[in-house]
Amino acid sequence: MSSRWVTDMEACFRTTRCLDELKTTFGTSMFRGVAQRWWNDMLAINGNDYPDKITWEEFKTEFFKNFRSESEVERLKTELQNTRQGSMDLITFRTHFIDRLQFSPEYINNEMSKCRLFHGLLRNEIRKRIIISQFRSFTALFDAARDIEDEIKRESIAMQKKESFNSKRKVEQSNSPQKKGKFSSDGKKGGNSTPPRVCFTCERKEEERKEVVRKLERSAGAPKGRSFQMTVDEARKSSEVVSGTFLVNSIPAKVMFDSGADRSFVATRFAPRLCKVLSTLKSPLEVEIADDKTKLVVGVYKNCNLDINSVMYNVDLIPMAMGEFDVIVGMDWLSRNRANISVMKRLFG
Known part of the structure; x- marks a missing residue:
C-alpha cells in the first residue's frame, strides 16, 4: 500500500x-x-x-x-x-x-x-x-508494441468478418434449389427430342476449381516489398540508405531512403498525423518482415507531401509497424524521381 x-x-x-x-x-x-x-x-x-x-x-x-x-x-x-x-x-x-x-x-x-x-x-x-536488438529506448519499444497490438486487433476483426462471410455463403449454398435434384431438364413434355441433362454437382465443383485458379493467379501477380526496421545508428553505417529529418505533410519525421525497399512505408504510430484518408491498393502487397515472415497489406495513404530542401514531392505511404523511423522511402519513389542513394548521401549525409 x-x-x-x-x-x-x-x-x-x-x-x-x-x-x-x-x-x-x-x-x-x-x-x-x-x-x-x-x-x-x-x-x-x-x-x-x-x-x-x-x-x-x-x-x-x-x-x-x-x-x-x-x-x-x-x-x-x-x-x-x-x-x-x-x-x-x-x-x-x-x-x-x-x-x-x-x-x-x-x-x-x-x-x-x-x-x-x-x-x-x-x-x-x-x-x-x-x-x-533494434530498440535503444523503452518508449520506442512500447510504441512499436502498441502498433503491433493494434495491427493484431485489425487482423482479428478482418478474420472474423471473413469467417462470418464464409459461414453465410455455406448456408446459402446448402439452401440452393440445385441441391434438390441431381439432374434437371427444361424440355417440354411430349417433345420429340431429349434435352441435354446437366449435373449441377459437377458444374458446381468445376466452378469452385476455376475460382481457386483465379485466386492463385491474382496472388501470384501481387507485388512484393520489404520494410527494414533499422535503427538510426544502423542507418548511418549502411551504404544502401540515407536518413534524416524531413517534413512529411508539414510534420517533422525521421525518414530513411532505402534502395533495398520496393515500396514506401509509414509507421502506424505516425500515420494518424498525416491527416489523410487510407485508400486501398490496386492489388495486395506482400511485405517481408522479421525472420523471413511476410505480411499481406492492402491500405495506402496516397499523395503525401515530402519536403526536400523546400521542394515538394508526392509519395504513397503504406502503413506498417516499424522501429525508430517514421517513414521509409523505397524504390517506387526513388526510381520515379531518378534519385540516387550515393548522390543523396553527399547532399544529406
Whole structure:
C-alpha cells in the first residue's frame, strides 16, 4: 500500500507540475490515520519547517523505513520479473510493469536491460514480431508494441468478418434449389427430342476449381516489398540508405531512403498525423518482415507531401509497424524521381 501511495502521489506531481521543493509539503498534506500520526511525530522532533529541509527522495527513504517491509519489496521484485502480459492490454501491462520497476534499480538505470525484460514478458503474438536488438529506448519499444497490438486487433476483426462471410455463403449454398435434384431438364413434355441433362454437382465443383485458379493467379501477380526496421545508428553505417529529418505533410519525421525497399512505408504510430484518408491498393502487397515472415497489406495513404530542401514531392505511404523511423522511402519513389542513394548521401549525409 505504501508503494502504491507513493506512485499515485508522483503521478499527481506530474499532472500538476508540482515544483520539487513543494513535493514533500504537498504529499504529506494528504496523510490520514496512522500516517498522519507518524508525520506529526516527525514534525514534533524536527520542527514544523522540516518539509522545507528534506527533498522528496529523502522523505521517501524515511517513509518506506516505517511503512514498507523488505518482504514487500522482494515480492514486488518477483512480480516484476514473473508477471507476463497475458490477457492485459499493453497500457494496463505497462502500468503494472512501471509500478514494480521502481524497486529494481538495476533495470531503472539500464535502458537496454529494461527493454529486454519488458520484451520477454510480452504476449507471444506481439513479442515474436519485434526484433529487440533494434530498440535503444523503452518508449520506442512500447510504441512499436502498441502498433503491433493494434495491427493484431485489425487482423482479428478482418478474420472474423471473413469467417462470418464464409459461414453465410455455406448456408446459402446448402439452401440452393440445385441441391434438390441431381439432374434437371427444361424440355417440354411430349417433345420429340431429349434435352441435354446437366449435373449441377459437377458444374458446381468445376466452378469452385476455376475460382481457386483465379485466386492463385491474382496472388501470384501481387507485388512484393520489404520494410527494414533499422535503427538510426544502423542507418548511418549502411551504404544502401540515407536518413534524416524531413517534413512529411508539414510534420517533422525521421525518414530513411532505402534502395533495398520496393515500396514506401509509414509507421502506424505516425500515420494518424498525416491527416489523410487510407485508400486501398490496386492489388495486395506482400511485405517481408522479421525472420523471413511476410505480411499481406492492402491500405495506402496516397499523395503525401515530402519536403526536400523546400521542394515538394508526392509519395504513397503504406502503413506498417516499424522501429525508430517514421517513414521509409523505397524504390517506387526513388526510381520515379531518378534519385540516387550515393548522390543523396553527399547532399544529406
